[in-house]
Amino acid sequence: MSEAATHHxxxxxDHHPSGITRWLTTTNHKDxxxxxxxxxxxxxxxxxxxxxxxxAELFQPGLQFVDPQFFNSMTTMHALVMxxxxxxxxxxGFANWMVPLMIGAPDMALPRLNNWSFWILPxxxxxxxxxxxxxxxxxxxxxxxxxxxxxxxxxxxxxxIFAVHFMGASSIAGAINxxxxxxxxxxxxxxxxKLPLFVWTWIITAFLLIASIPVLAGAVTMLLTxxxxxxxxxxxxxxxxxxxxxxxxxxxxxxxxxILILPAFGIVSAxxxxxxxxxxxxxxxxxxxxxxxxxxSFIVWAHHMFTVGMPLAGExxxxxxxxxIAVPTGVKVFNWVATMWQSSMTFETPMLFAIAFVVLFTIxxxxxxxxxxxxxxxxxxxxxxxxAHFHYVLVTGAVFALMAGTYFWLPKWTGHMYDExxxxxxxxxxxxxxxxxxxxxxxxxxxxxxxxxxxxSVQFADFNxxxxxxxxxxxxxxxxxxxxxxxCVKGGVKATDQVWEGAHGLEWTLPSPPPYHSFNTPPDxxxxxxxxx
Amino acid sequence: xxxxxHSNPWLKIAxxxxxxxxxxxxxxxxxxxxxxxxxxxxxxxxxxxxxVLGVCVVIGLVVFGLMLYSIIxxxxxxxxxxxxxxxxxxxxxxxxxxxxxxxxxMAVPATHAxxxxxxxxxxxxxxxxxxxxxxxxxxxVNEGINFYSTIDNDSNMARQLKSGVDPKTVPNYLLExxxxxxxPVGKKIRFLTTAGDVIHAWWVPALGxxxxxxxxxxxxxxxxxxxxxxxxxxxxxxxxxDHGFMPIVVDALSAEDYAAWVTKMKADTQHADAxxxxxxxxxxxx
Amino acid sequence: MNMGSGHTDDATRAAQQRxxxxxxxxxAVIALAIYGWVxxxxx
Numbered sequence: 001m002s003e004a005a006t007h008h009x010x011x012x013x014d015h016h017p018s019g020i021t022r023w024l025t026t027t028n029h030k031d032x033x034x035x036x037x038x039x040x041x042x043x044x045x046x047x048x049x050x051x052x053x054x055x056a057e058l059f060q061p062g063l064q065f066v067d068p069q070f071f072n073s074m075t076t077m078h079a080l081v082m083x084x085x086x087x088x089x090x091x092x093g094f095a096n097w098m099v100p101l102m103i104g105a106p107d108m109a110l111p112r113l114n115n116w117s118f119w120i121l122p123x124x125x126x127x128x129x130x131x132x133x134x135x136x137x138x139x140x141x142x143x144x145x146x147x148x149x150x151x152x153x154x155x156x157x158x159x160x161i162f163a164v165h166f167m168g169a170s171s172i173a174g175a176i177n178x179x180x181x182x183x184x185x186x187x188x189x190x191x192x193x194k195l196p197l198f199v200w201t202w203i204i205t206a207f208l209l210i211a212s213i214p215v216l217a218g219a220v221t222m223l224l225t226x227x228x229x230x231x232x233x234x235x236x237x238x239x240x241x242x243x244x245x246x247x248x249x250x251x252x253x254x255x256x257x258x259i260l261i262l263p264a265f266g267i268v269s270a271x272x273x274x275x276x277x278x279x280x281x282x283x284x285x286x287x288x289x290x291x292x293x294x295x296x297s298f299i300v301w302a303h304h305m306f307t308v309g310m311p312l313a314g315e316x317x318x319x320x321x322x323x324x325i326a327v328p329t330g331v332k333v334f335n336w337v338a339t340m341w342q343s344s345m346t347f348e349t350p351m352l353f354a355i356a357f358v359v360l361f362t363i364x365x366x367x368x369x370x371x372x373x374x375x376x377x378x379x380x381x382x383x384x385x386x387x388a389h390f391h392y393v394l395v396t397g398a399v400f401a402l403m404a405g406t407y408f409w410l411p412k413w414t415g416h417m418y419d420e421x422x423x424x425x426x427x428x429x430x431x432x433x434x435x436x437x438x439x440x441x442x443x444x445x446x447x448x449x450x451x452x453x454x455x456x457s458v459q460f461a462d463f464n465x466x467x468x469x470x471x472x473x474x475x476x477x478x479x480x481x482x483x484x485x486x487x488c489v490k491g492g493v494k495a496t497d498q499v500w501e502g503a504h505g506l507e508w509t510l511p512s513p514p515p516y517h518s519f520n521t522p523p524d525x526x527x528x529x530x531x532x533x
Numbered sequence: 534x535x536x537x538x539h540s541n542p543w544l545k546i547a548x549x550x551x552x553x554x555x556x557x558x559x560x561x562x563x564x565x566x567x568x569x570x571x572x573x574x575x576x577x578x579x580x581x582x583x584x585v586l587g588v589c590v591v592i593g594l595v596v597f598g599l600m601l602y603s604i605i606x607x608x609x610x611x612x613x614x615x616x617x618x619x620x621x622x623x624x625x626x627x628x629x630x631x632x633x634x635x636x637x638x639m640a641v642p643a644t645h646a647x648x649x650x651x652x653x654x655x656x657x658x659x660x661x662x663x664x665x666x667x668x669x670x671x672x673x674v675n676e677g678i679n680f681y682s683t684i685d686n687d688s689n690m691a692r693q694l695k696s697g698v699d700p701k702t703v704p705n706y707l708l709e710x711x712x713x714x715x716x717p718v719g720k721k722i723r724f725l726t727t728a729g730d731v732i733h734a735w736w737v738p739a740l741g742x743x744x745x746x747x748x749x750x751x752x753x754x755x756x757x758x759x760x761x762x763x764x765x766x767x768x769x770x771x772x773x774x775d776h777g778f779m780p781i782v783v784d785a786l787s788a789e790d791y792a793a794w795v796t797k798m799k800a801d802t803q804h805a806d807a808x809x810x811x812x813x814x815x816x817x818x819x
Numbered sequence: 820m821n822m823g824s825g826h827t828d829d830a831t832r833a834a835q836q837r838x839x840x841x842x843x844x845x846x847a848v849i850a851l852a853i854y855g856w857v858x859x860x861x862x
Contacts, residue, residue, distance in 0.1 A: 061700040063692060069774040109839035142771050148748065149731040149773060172850050180842040184835050214850045218857025233861060236749020242732060243747060248857065277609070279619035307734060307769075308745045309752035312651045316644060323636050327629060334628045337596060340603040344615035347608075355604070359597055366589035373639065375574075375646035376582045378742040379567060382734060382769040443565040448738045450769045453777030455692050457707040458700055
C-alpha cells in the first residue's frame with residue numbers, strides 16, 4: 001500500500017457540509033445513527049413525562065389532577081411514544097452506528113434511504129403529538145387501537161392513523177437497509193457465522209419488521225376506511241368482525257415485542273463476554289435460539305386475546321406455542337450465565353446494566369410464562385399483572401440494554417471515557433427505583449386491579465402509592481443519564497481504540513472516535529480471523 | 534457493598550435466599566396473592582397459579598443463585614482467571630430438554646382446567662350480560678327479570694375530578710352499584726356476555742374468570758358459586774372515559790333466599806307493567 | 820488504521836451496490852405484497 005494511496009483516501013472524503021444542512025442531508029451512518037439516538041432520547045423523556053402524569057394521578061385514590069378522558073389519552077400516547085418513538089428508533093440508531101463497523105463496511109447499503117428513514121420520524125411524531133392539543137384530545141383507545149372504541153376518537157383519528165403509517169414506513173425502510181447491508185457489504189472473511197450476535201439479532205429483527213409492519217399498516221388502513229369510506233371490516237352491524245382486528249393487530253403485535261427485545265439480546269451478548277474476559281458461551285445456539293424465538297413469535301399472537309371467546313382448540317394451541325417460547329429464551333439466559341461462570345469479571349457501568357438485564361428480564365419472562373397459561377390468564381388478563389410483566393421486559397429489559405449499550409459504546413462514538421462514578425450512580429438509583437415502581441404492580445394485578453383505569457378502590461391504595469414513588473424517582477434519575485451523555489460528548493479522559501480490556505470485534509480496531517468514513521478499505525481478513533470468538 | 538477476599542460467599546448466598554423467599558411468605562399472609570375464590574374453577578385456577586409460580590421461583594433461585602455466586606467468586610478483583618471454554622453440546626441439550634419437560638408438566642393440568650371451563654352444558658339457569666358505556670344490563674333469560682346496574686351514586690359523586698370527598702369515607706368505593714346481580718349458590722349458572730356499543734369485559738375475581746363482552750358476539754361462560762356472599766368486580770376492557778367506573782356486584786344467596794328474591798322481582802315487574810298498562814288502557818277506551 | 824489487503828476497487832463496489840439494490844427491491848415488494856394481502860384476504 002503506497003503513501004500516496006493513503007493520502008488520497010484521507011483528502012477525498014473529510015469535507016462535509018456543516019450546520020443544519022449537514023444534518024438534513026447527511027447520508028453518513030454515524031451521523032444518522034446519532035440523530036436516531038438523540039431523537040429517541042427526546043421521545044423517551046416525552047413518553048416519560050406522560051408516565052409521570054399517570055403515576056401522579058394514581059398516587060392516591062380519587063381523581064386529583066386530570067379527567068378520565070385525558071388520563072386514557074396519556075396511557076395511549078405513552079405507549080405509542082415509548083414503543084415507536086423511543087425504543088425502536090434507539091435500536092435503529094445503534095444499528096446504524098455499529099453494523100457497518102462490525103461487518104467492516106464503509107456505510108449502509110442505501111445511504112439516501114437511510115436519511116429518509118430517519119427524517120420521516122420527527123414528521124410522524126409531530127403529527128401524533130399535536131393531537132393532544134386538538135378538540136377531543138389525543139387518541140384514548142389504547143395503543144392497541146381496538147375498534148369499535150377507537151372509531152369514537154375525534155379529530156385526532158386520521159392523524160393517529162397517518163402517524164402509524166409513517167412510523168411503519170420508516171421501520172420497514174430501515175429493516176430493508178440493514179438486510180441489504182449485511183447480506184452484500186460484509187468485508188472479505190466476515191462469514192455469517194463470524195458475525196457478532198448484535199448483527200445476527202438485528203438481521204432477525206429486520207426480517208420480523210418486514211413481515212409484521214405491513215400487517216399493522218393493513219389493519220390501521222382498514223380502521224381508516226371503516227371510519228371514512230363506508231367499509232365495515234370491524235363493525236358487527238355492518239357484517240364485519242371486531243375480533244378480526246385483534247387477530248390482525250396481534251399478528252403484528254407479537255413479533256413487534258420481539259423486535260423490541262432481540263437487539264437487546266445482541267447487546268448483552270457483546271457486553272458480558274467483554275467484561276467477563278471470556279468468550280460468549282454457545283455462539284451457534286445463541287443464533288439458533290434467536291431464530292427459533294423469531295419463528296415462534298408468529299404463532300403465538302392470540303395469547304393477547306385469551307378472553308375474547310376463542311374455540312377451545314385455538315386456546316390450547318396458543319397456550320402450547322406461547323409457553324414453548326420459554327425454551328429458546330431460557331437457553332439464552334443459561335448461556336449468559338455460563339459465560340459468567342469461571343470468568344474474570346469487572347463491573348463497569350455497562351456490565352452492571354447487562355447483569356441487571358439478565359436478572360430482571362428473566363423475572364419478566366416468569367410473569368410472561370404465567371400469563372401464557374390460559375386458564376389462569378382469565379384472571380391476569382387486562383390487570384396490572386400484565387402491566388408489570390411488559391414493563392419488566394421492556395424497561396428493565398430493552399431500556400436497560402439500551403443504557404448498557406450506550407455506556408459500552410459512548411467512548412467509541414465520542415473518543416472520551418464517560419464519568420464512571422456518575423454512571424454507577426445512575427445505575428443504582430435506576431435499578432432500585434424501577435423495581436419499587438413495577439414489582440408492586442404484580443400484587444395489584446393479582447389482587448384485582450384492572451388496567452387503564454384513572455382511579456381505583458381503596459384496597460389498592462398502598463401499592464399504588466409505593467409504585468408512584470418509584471416512578472418519580474426513576475423518572476428523575478434519568479436526568480443523570482443525560483448529564484453523563486452530554487458530559488461525555490463534550491470531553492473526558494481520552495479513550496483508546498480498544499477501550500475495554502476484554503473487548504473484541506472490528507469496531508474496537510478503529511480509533512475512538514472512528515473517522516467520518518471508516519473501512520473505505522476493508523479490514524485485513526487476518527484481523528477478522530484472530531479477533532472473532 | 535464490597536466483599537473482601539476473605540469473606541464467606543455461602544453466607545451471603547443464604548442471606549439472598551432468605552430475602553428472595555420473603556415474597557412467597559408475604560404473598561400468602563398479606564393478601565397479596567390471587568384469591569382462591571368461591572367456585573370450583575376459581576380454586577383450580579388458584580392451584581395452577583401457585584404451581585407455575587412455584588416452578589418459576591425455584592428456577593429463579595437456581596439461576597440467580599448461580600449468578601450471585603459467579604459475581605462474588607469469579608471476579609478479577611478476587612484474583613479469578615478466566616477460563617476460555619465456550620461450548621458444550623451435552624449441556625445445551627440438557628438445558629433445552631429439561632425446561633421442555635417442565636413445560637409439559639404444567640401444560641397437562643392447564644389443559645384439564647381449560648376443558649373444565651369450556652364445558653357450559655347442563656346449566657341450571659342462564660343470565661345474559663350486556664355491557665354498555667358505562668353500565669351493565671342483566672337479563673335472567675328464563676325468569677323474565679331484567680335491569681340495568683350502574684355505579685352507586687356515592688361512589689360516582691366522590692370520584693369526580695377534585696370532588697373533595699375522601700374515597701376512604703365511601704363504603705366499597707368504586708365497587709358498589711344500584712342493582713346487584715342476585716344469584717343462587719350451588720347452581721350451575723351460564724353467563725352469556727355481549728355488548729351494545731364497544732368491547733367491554735365482565736370480571737368478578739371470586740368467580741375465577743373474565744370474559745370479553747363484544748358487540749355482535751355472544752360468549753358463553755359458567756360458574757357454580759359454593760359460598761353465599763357478596764362478590765365484587767369491574768369492567769376489564771378499556772371502553773372509553775368511564776371504563777373504570779362500571780363495577781359489578783354479585784350477591785350469592787341460599788336457594789330459599791334466591792327464590793324469595795325472584796318472586797319479589799317478578800311481582801315488582803308485574804306491578805310496573807300493570808301501572809304502565811292502566812293509563813294506556815284508559816286512553817284506548819276513550 | 821485501515822490495514823486492508825487492498826482498496827476496494829470501483830468494480831467491486833458497483834457490484835455490491837447493484838446486489839444491495841436488488842435485495843432492497845425484493846424485500847420492498849414482499850412488504851407491499853403482505854400489505855395488500857391483508858385487505859384482499861378480508862374482502
